[in-house]
Amino acid sequence: DQQVKQNSPSLSVQEGRISILNCDYTNSMFxxxxxxxxxxAEGPTFLISISSIKDxxxxxxxxxxxxxxxxxxxxxxxxxxxxxxxxxxxAASAFGNQFYFGTGTSLTVIP
Amino acid sequence: KAGVTQxxxxxxxxxxxxxxxxxxPISGHxxxxxxxxxxxxxxxxLFEYFSETQRNKGNFPGRFSGRQFSNSRSEMNVxxxxxxxxxxxxxxxxxxxxDGYTFGSGTRLTVx
Numbered sequence: 001d002q003q004v005k006q007n008s009p010s011l012s013v014q015e016g017r018i019s020i021l022n023c024d025y026t027n028s029m030f031x032x033x034x035x036x037x038x039x040x041a042e043g044p045t046f047l048i049s050i051s052s053i054k055d056x057x058x059x060x061x062x063x064x065x066x067x068x069x070x071x072x073x074x075x076x077x078x079x080x081x082x083x084x085x086x087x088x089x090x091a092a093s094a095f096g097n098q099f100y101f102g103t104g105t106s107l108t109v110i111p
Numbered sequence: 112k113a114g115v116t117q118x119x120x121x122x123x124x125x126x127x128x129x130x131x132x133x134x135x136p137i138s139g140h141x142x143x144x145x146x147x148x149x150x151x152x153x154x155x156x157l158f159e160y161f162s163e164t165q166r167n168k169g170n171f172p173g174r175f176s177g178r179q180f181s182n183s184r185s186e187m188n189v190x191x192x193x194x195x196x197x198x199x200x201x202x203x204x205x206x207x208x209x210d211g212y213t214f215g216s217g218t219r220l221t222v223x
Contacts, residue, residue: 002153004153006153009151034211036214041216042216042217043115043117043201043203043214043215043216043217044154044201044214045214046211046212046213049211089153089154091154096207097167098144098156098159098167098169099144099156099212100156101146101153101154101155101156102153103151103152103153104153
């Protein structure tokens with residue numbers, strides 16, 4: 001039972017344009033969400049988080065949007081850079097318990 | 112500060128064997144979680160240990176087990192290996208478990 005879903009396995013974007021990665025979840029009790037970035041042969045690295053009391057969090061080129069009623073979050077990367085090419089995972093947890101991860105979206109930024 | 116260290120990085124085992132993977136968390140982190148990553152399945156939660164106690168467990172068979180030592184280092188054991196156990200096993204540590212993880216580079220297990 002996949003509680004966190006990333007329905008797009010891959011995404012290609014031109015350098016300088018916006019990348020939008022989407023994530024849907026089913027558990028309305030989730031109250032904390034994270035995005036991780038993973039390069040091949042490395043572990044995922046933390047990118048940005050958002051708590052359910054907010055609907056937006058921004059950190060430099062990265063912005064995460066949370067729509068609680070739709071149980072949907074998205075990560076926007078503007079402008080996209082070739083170094084952003086990686087697999088992106090969203091993750092969610094409820095009440096400080098374990099995180100549930102999506103299946104990942106492979107982003108390719110074309111120079 | 113040193114990151115999360117997983118050993119070994121690569122492992123090849125045959126079906127039926129058992130394997131033990133090791134994880135040393137960041138100093139001061141008491142929560143250690145283990146995940147299995149396979150293509151198309153994302154990161155599947157195995158279990159979490161906090162202060163030497165298993166606090167959460169995912170939906171994996173009993174062949175998958177773990178433990179945590181008093182210095183917060185953790186080991187994961189898989190017995191009676193199956194071909195489908197081939198995956199990247201990731202360990203992640205955090206101070207309390209609910210505040211986000213720092214991942215290790217993983218152990219790539221291949222079962223032949």
